[in-house]
Amino acid sequence: MLLEADTLVYDNDADTVTAVGGVQIDYGGNKLVAQRVTYDRKSGRLIASGNVALEDGTGTKVFSEKIDITDDFANGFVNALRIETADKTYFAAESAERKDGFLTTFNNGVYTACAPCEENPAKPPIWRIKAQKIVWNGKAKTVRFENSRFEFFGQPLAFLPAFEVADPTVKRKTGFLIPGVAYKSDLGVGFNIPFYIALAPTYDLTLHGRYYTKQGFLGMAEWRQRFDNGQYNLKIAGISQKDPDQFGFNTVDGGTVGDPKKLRGMVGTKGDFAINPRWSFGWDILAQSDKNFAYTYGIPGHSSFVQQSQVYLTGLNDRNYFDMRGMRFQVQEKFLDGNSSARSEKQPWVLPSVDYAYTPDAPVFGGELNFDVNARVINRDRFDGSSAVPAVRGVEATNSRLTASAEWKRSMITDAGLVITPMFDVRGDVGQGSTTSGSVGAINTMAHNLSGLEYSQDGSRYGTVASEVRSAYNRFMASAGLELRWPVLFSSTSSSHILEPMAQLFARPDEPYGGTLGIANEDAQSFVFDASSLFERDKFSGYDRIEGGTRANIGFRYAGSYENGWTTNALFGQSYHLAGTNSFSEPDLVNAGAYSGLETETSDFVALAGFASPAGLSASVSGRFDEQTAELRRAELKAGYAASLFSINAKYTFIQAQPLYGFADDRREVSLGASTRFNENWKVFGSGTYDFESSVLVRNSVGFSYDDECFSYAMTYAETRDRDTREATQKVGFNISFRTIGDFGSDTSSFGSN
Template sequence: MTTGVAIIAIVAVASVAAAQVAGIDESDLPQDAQMLLAADTLVYDNDRNTITAVGGVQIEYGGYRVVAQRVTYDRTTSRVIGSGNVEIIDQDGNRYHADEIDLTDDLGEGFIRALRVETIEKTYFGAESAEREGGRITTFNKGVYTACEPCEENPNRPPLWQIKAQKIIWNGERKTVRFQNARFEMFGLPIAYLPFFEVADPTVERKSGFLMPSVLGGSERGYGLKVPYYFALSPTFDLTVSVTGYTKQGFLGEAEWRQQFNNGQYNLRIAGIRQRNPEEWATTEVDGNETDRGMVASKGDFQINPRWSTGWNIMVQSDKNFSRSYDIEGYSEAVHRSEVYLTGLDDRNYFDLRGYRFQVQESAVTGGRNDAQPLVLPNLDYSYTPDRSVAGGELTIDVNAQSLYRDEGMYGTKLQGLEGNSGRFTTEAEWRRSFVTSAGLVVTPILHARGDSIFTDYSQNAVGQIQSFTINGMTTESEVRSAYYRSMATAGIEARWPILFSAAGSAHIIEPMAQLFARPDEPYHDRLGIPNEDAQSLVFDATTLFERDKFSGYDRIEGGTRANLGIRYSGSFANGWTAHGLFGQSYQLAGDNPYDSPDLVNVGAYSGLETDVSDYVGLVGVSLPNGLAFSTGVRLDEETFDLKRADVRAGGAVGPVTANLQYAFIESQPLYGFDEDRQEVSGHASIRFHQNWRGFASGTFDIESRTLVKNSFGFAYDDECFTYLMSFSQERDGVTGERENSFGFTISLRTLGDFGSSSAGLSSFTAQ
């Protein structure tokens, strides 16, 4: 019986050591667990009233394992004393080493000398001695903490970083760890001193307290220090508040509330500032004309059931540039999309209903794009594909509805947006079935039908803009109606003949392909009253050559009889190389060409489709087994083969170097709003010149204006416990020559947190 008491007391030592660092409670020890004791000698000293296990002591109990040279239980004082390379392994695999332990069997009082801890999370802790008082507070004297693994070649070498403290006090009741007279060391050299700081017990996932601060900077804002505080209010909701003090603009306050449910979560974020020196910005900028600024935003995502989900992402701010100017997390992008949505997905069927508005964050006081952004409510997309075949083929039914309102129009060489209301309801169905002949020819008949209902309620100003709109100096039919109804029926056929042939060490597939679509002319193709909101961008290239309708949205539809011809190629080689390509052309065979018809945004101008015989389009791609890849896509004039559009990409990883390069060329499109050619080359490269060190750089060069539009470079160090990143970037305005420099750094200490600066501009000046 006394032996059992002794063993239980010895195992209690393991519990204490675990509790001191990993927060394991002594109540975790099972009361009915089987105990195994192995020792060279077990000595009963009745005179001293002790029981001692000597020589290679090994104890296993309740998932704990204790190894020592000598363990003694004093029945008079109820103390357990262990000595000689004491090692304790707890239920989770954490290891605790000590030269000597001396504890009461009720775990309330005790002393440990030369404690070292290795946790399964690869964190390390040590102390010259440890004392436990009152069963709740453990004090580590001259403690050391790090998350860096010891060097295998030289274990005595200091870790990359560590925290040394005169005292480390673990409070088991409050679940906190307090460092007193602590200094932070890197490579064994002290770089910072803190009289005290306190962190949550490692067993606590969420605890109120200060988070790591961060440094912010900007020429107009001044330098700033952001200090956040976290409130762990409940297992399902919490709050983070922060104050940022800027040297030029004063104090910015922020708060974020987060709440979690079984089927989703949401957050609410607010931020505000009373600018002390708005004149730091130019008077032509919205930032320089505001004093009291703020925002309210919320995001939410909820899974209603396995098929349906709903959510929102909404931002409201005092002016159109606050969140971007002050880098509000999650809301500082150049264009923010506020929306609410309901989405359903079931096998091949899809439903999406949402309302949204684009918020362009820009600095211009007058003009700009933000005020002309529409409110879209609702926008509906529905797609249904029956599980069973229809007449042996596949039937797809699509529905799209859109209604929008604009307070202000977007006018210029194009009428990109019209004041007032407009809406459209579209239903379409497509059926297709493929037949394969004995010779390998694949023939696919295609039937398509579509109907649209369109309404408009434009302002008088918008009607005037439409009626006075000209294309290339020529007036067009400009009757504006309040309602339009249009339909389109298409009969098409597609033929593909893949031909496979092999050579020594390679296989190739050449596939001639042809499509023919017959349909009437586009309804109202010579009228400007029908709005074009979602089909303003048209890119004709090899990827869209075989599209039935090459317009990008529902507001424009293709009419007339058109043929698409081309040839595709793919090949694989024994050395691991692969290649693919496509080349072809499109032909308007009958009816009016929809890409040469009047349009409020001149969407078909210079598209390569505005003539009955289109430009040539093609692409070629090559992939190498070492990870390198190359691809290029071009559009060539159908008569002269002059280059109209090009996109060239190359990239991959070779050894320690990862790089990619992209070149883009677009010929001038005056009627589409671009009077000059556009040429741009951009690239990014990263090199790891050491196991833990890497450098990176990127840049974008405008060839036409001979301007390095933006560039950045930096370096980073990362290992299992520490990450450091420093970067510099610069952006230039090709017209004014104004530059904006940005500098940022991030230091990440595993288990402690991140500290760093934002990449906000540090200075702006006009280039000489």
């Protein structure tokens, strides 16, 4: 024991020792501060008085005018005390008694996790629990309240005869969690009661019982386990639906067909493990009775509209990168029109996809050398397409491809500041595929429909396209390129500007098998030509298509910075097909180049401009314009402002019709989102998306929230509408969170996020 005091008084007759004035005692991790402490040798008790403060080894602090405790600090009695724990929770009581070093009983006590108001300590906290008796069991890690009432802003809300919660220091303890409630128009009002089972320090089980007023009882269980090098979970859910027809339907021959199936469910698991500092392994797998089960019922972790199940192995070391994964895609749509099976599997299996990249540390002939390898095997169960719209997204087949490429480039700067970068690239592909009668029929239909349809925007047409299904192929492509950049700096006392004219030339042979519909295009379907892709050597988004022919890209880039913190940027340019066959005018199974702006010899103009300010204001506009008429083909406008109390962002998108690419009509859409804080704690927010072509407010939401160090509340209302049927789905959500007590409502942990 370490004792400090101004004066020590020994009373041999009473067998006491009294420390007076600035007393400080440190014993066994316990610290006691008081004006006066008397130690009774006979009873072994310490009686402290005068601004007493006691702190134990856990960081819990006790404040009182008088404390009577044993000399080992295990037992004691206190009048008119308040306690502050290390987790910033607070107890107060008329009196308290401590036994056996872990059991504390508060008489006429108060508990809260809200810090006292500094300006007015007597002001009631946002919430508190008053109880005739509070029993804090430090060994069992529980706090029990007897004859208690819950107060909110000083007003009583509920009377609770008895209830028990976990010790504020406990992160994991078996017991019921706070219930949840949510509303979704398809499902009705949902109630969720979770029960948590802490089986061991490294694994646990959570059981959920949900009841939906329109669909009945849904049960769910989640197992979680942690290891030194990673973790995994397993989730199971199932329901016997009261109203199966509400789950999904299809229209066949103009009628509505109900689905009689009642039993539905899912199994999902996720895992991630670090094999060593360079390698990691993991998975995200979902199996379900219906393609939209997890999305409809908002199963946490599996409720994305596009669910990607995968198993992966990834390695990263210095400038080496390896990634191998098997993938399965599921679009969790509610129903499909015009199809006899609402749950037909159209999305592919990818078994596997492999990527490898390596860049040697040492320069090669003074430049940088890069190696890339990509391989993939894809299997699709059935043909996905429509004779009405000649855009086949995939065919019933199994096909594989192996691609290897090497690129070398070196930048040299002349005395005049011109940056000259020669580039060389070689690439080889080996492909193989199996076809079925369905895939052959789909390709033949595609070829027939393409033979007489308008394709490019200048009025030219496809020629006759011969259908050819290849079971094996190999391709080789070599290209030589030269890039010239001449950055010029303009500066003044208050700003600096860099204008950089730029030109590229790539010479290469025609694309092997260009215009052949029998070679699948699986990973180069999402193709957009804009300012960001103007100076790409190969503008296709994936490996299945190769850009061929000789092409030049010309434009300029601009960047400016100002003394007041503002920045500006811009880009403008055009691409020119100089020789050979233009790959973007050649059809494939998805018409990736159709209406792209690159299908003509002289491309559309692409441009981008933007600015940003230190005050949080930023905006950008980008577009693609017809090379002859300057007609707008594609545009995107973004603007935003972010400050401490207010933020807003807006986005407008326009895409001209692309019939052969699967979009028969123009697309125009605007999105707006904003939030504002009235003060430090209150916030209001909302968002909306409007489709101009279908005149539908596709989705909108509004909400408000309050949050501080001990309490948070959020309320949201959201609607989504189908662009064609205008059918609306509503969702109401709210969440109340009391720190250390728990959450109540429809937060994402209990009801998903969709």
